[in-house]
Amino acid sequence: MKTDALKISVGIPTIGAPVLEKQGDLTLLKNMLIGKDFHWQKTIEALLPGEIEITEDEVFKVINRLPLEEYLKCVVGSEMNPEAPPEFLKAHSVISRSWALGKIIGVHDHSEEGKVNLPYAIITWEDTCDHNGFDVCSDDHCQRYQGIQPIPQSVRDALMATEGEVLISPHGRLVDARFSKCCGGKTEVFPTCWQPRDEECLESFEDPWCNLDALDKEERTKVLKAILKDYDLVNSGGFTWETTVTSEEIERNLLQKFKRNIGKVIDLIVISRGSSGRVSELHVKGSKADLLIGKELMIRRLLADSHLYSSRFDIEPIAYGKWMLRGHGWGHGVGLCQIGAARMALEGYDYREILAFYYPGSRISKEIPTNN
Numbered sequence: 001m002k003t004d005a006l007k008i009s010v011g012i013p014t015i016g017a018p019v020l021e022k023q024g025d026l027t028l029l030k031n032m033l034i035g036k037d038f039h040w041q042k043t044i045e046a047l048l049p050g051e052i053e054i055t056e057d058e059v060f061k062v063i064n065r066l067p068l069e070e071y072l073k074c075v076v077g078s079e080m081n082p083e084a085p086p087e088f089l090k091a092h093s094v095i096s097r098s099w100a101l102g103k104i105i106g107v108h109d110h111s112e113e114g115k116v117n118l119p120y121a122i123i124t125w126e127d128t129c130d131h132n133g134f135d136v137c138s139d140d141h142c143q144r145y146q147g148i149q150p151i152p153q154s155v156r157d158a159l160m161a162t163e164g165e166v167l168i169s170p171h172g173r174l175v176d177a178r179f180s181k182c183c184g185g186k187t188e189v190f191p192t193c194w195q196p197r198d199e200e201c202l203e204s205f206e207d208p209w210c211n212l213d214a215l216d217k218e219e220r221t222k223v224l225k226a227i228l229k230d231y232d233l234v235n236s237g238g239f240t241w242e243t244t245v246t247s248e249e250i251e252r253n254l255l256q257k258f259k260r261n262i263g264k265v266i267d268l269i270v271i272s273r274g275s276s277g278r279v280s281e282l283h284v285k286g287s288k289a290d291l292l293i294g295k296e297l298m299i300r301r302l303l304a305d306s307h308l309y310s311s312r313f314d315i316e317p318i319a320y321g322k323w324m325l326r327g328h329g330w331g332h333g334v335g336l337c338q339i340g341a342a343r344m345a346l347e348g349y350d351y352r353e354i355l356a357f358y359y360p361g362s363r364i365s366k367e368i369p370t371n372n
């Protein structure tokens with residue numbers, strides 16, 4: 001079987017009962033809800049291709065079934081910068097298709113194995129869990145889907161050039177093709193961030209491509225511009241960064257984000273690190289109690305108002321209740337490094353070489369894996 005025969009079903013939330021209007025082969029949904037539970041939540045009109053089904057679900061009242069390739073046009077078009085180098089867009093098309101196919105055939109394990117929630121330890125992570133009754137939702141939780149969008153020609157070309165292609169591991173499985181903004185010079189392994197198991201083709205290795213500090217300003221801007229819309233904001237693309245954090249900030253985050261009060265935060269001690277150096281367990285010493293916290297995303301949330309760039313950092317106490325954090329990378333660092341991949345594309349590597357570099361041992365195939 002080939003991917004071009006496949007369809008994906010998308011669960012779409014609406015406000016109130018769905019208001020639909022047929023427009024030729026398409027259906028106009030007049031009250032699609034976007035940004036659910038965010039302050040910018042609103043309704044929009046969306047033009048949907050494919051089949052429409054109304055459900056009894058409380059939130060996702062519409063299910064839209066459409067060909068996988070049609071769906072990818074809608075989502076890759078809205079996620080990617082159309083100015084990005086073509087080989088980078090092609091690499092991303094293969095990754096997005098692998099992700100969506102994984103949802104359709106349900107290959108990824110979302111077990112809670114390894115999660116801990118005890119008085120003295122919180123070890124947890126977030127992942128997109130499987131939906132009931134459909135493959136993916138239309139919100140940012142999965143990938144943003146708002147029906148038919150104006151698709152930039154560059155994205156159309158990238159999807160067409162890689163039509164049906166997905167990433168397959170040496171054992172014939174679909175690769176869980178993770179990616180992040182910048183690995184910071186070394187990629188991370190799966191269990192530092194999620195379930196305690198090794199994933200094929202997600203390995204830790206040195207990445208020379210994302211070191212934008214080594215480039216002059218003009219070259220650096222060229223790489224950042226290729227993938228970021230607001231590239232001025234992040235001068236080094238997250239390759240290196242530094243920030244400070246105070247005990248008051250950590251205490252506030254512990255209370256608001258983790259519902260814990262351990263008194264005054266006295267000390268921060270790194271207990272374990274992943275292969276790239278990302279902290280996966282942090283011991284927070286308080287005046288009333290101690291707390292062990294992990295994995296990487298939870299540590300990033302603990303030490304910043306929103307998120308720290310990454311959990312690959314060194315801690316240095318600079319005053320009582322104040323620490324300097326010097327870090328590398330932006331995001332979890334597992335799988336493809338977007339800044340490194342953009343630079344490889346600008347240097348003339350094609351998408352096959354980019355994918356082979358970031359997912360070692362993988363191959364590109366148009367066949368759907370059968371042994372998952």
Ligand SMILES: [Zn+2]
Nearest residue numbers: 136137141142
């Ligand atoms: Zn979802």
Ligand SMILES: [Zn+2]
Nearest residue numbers: 183207210337
């Ligand atoms: Zn990198």
